[in-house]
Amino acid sequence: MFLSGLQMKEVFLKAKKMRFGIIASNVVFDTQIRALIQGYAAVNSDGLLQMSTGACKYAAGSSQDIQIGARMISAMAKTFASQFPKCGIGLHIDHATPNYFDFIKFCIENDLVTSVMIDASKENLEDNIRITKEVVDLAHKYNILVEGEIGHIKGAEDEIVSEDELYTKPEEALEFVKRTNVDLFAASVGTNHGVCKGENIVLRLDLIKEIDDLLIKNGVERGLVLHGASGLTDQQQKTAIANGVVKINKDTHYQMDMASAIQEYWEKEKYAIVCPPDMDPNLYVPNKSKFDPRKWLIKGEEKMQNTVMDFCNISGSAQNSILL
Ligand SMILES: [Zn+2]
Structure with a gap:
């Protein structure tokens, strides 16, 4: 079932206490939403779906109306999740930058999401804190959770920075959490995306523990x-969870799953839509039972479902739904 923000808070509190991780999966299409919710439900796990602003624009079609896209994704997630009473599903806005403040507000006020990420990491720390707090103040009125992050590459993208600056400084994390009151904090520990824009830097899972310990010591x-x-x-994921991570973002892996499963299908069934080289094109008839989109989209869907089940088993969220 689709969770409220308060229930999602309960999910993360349980995850933190029992040291397991909630898999947060990026979605755009109905096929992905089905695959993921069925996967979470199959292993009795709670799960979070995430929509980026880009995904919402895409979902809206040629109008690119981000509000329409968000409404569609939210409606699909809520409707589909209603079939599974022992699997809690939330919906999150991924990486919304400050210029999307009105979009965040729209999603919160229209009850489309359980949590949001305000990504003001390109701002300096003071501005980031001010903007993030503004989102927290709004979201908490509606019991919606907020994720924030601190950036470390300041100014121009090509500015040369020392490796040290790519990692979250624990004292800054403490200041950020204390002053913004965010519910979730994205730590930059050397993964190769988003939060940390550096390439090929060393993954520092020990830093997660250092940040977690400092926050606990200060009562936040x-x-x-x-x-x-x-x-x-x-x-590495298990270590990150043991050190304090409760939300693990996944996107690329699913994209690869869907593309490779469909590629495999078409490699095998090529002649359902292409005339074989040894055949007279005038005699060739495409095979409708093979090119029906349901026949090949389901291959990607099945692969994604298996992947999220594996992810939940690895992260420990399987068999740990708050609804069990
Ligand atoms: Zn990210």
């Missing part, structure tokens, strides 16, 4: 978030 324990986790090994 929070769930930590790991972005760009598609490339991590199972063991």
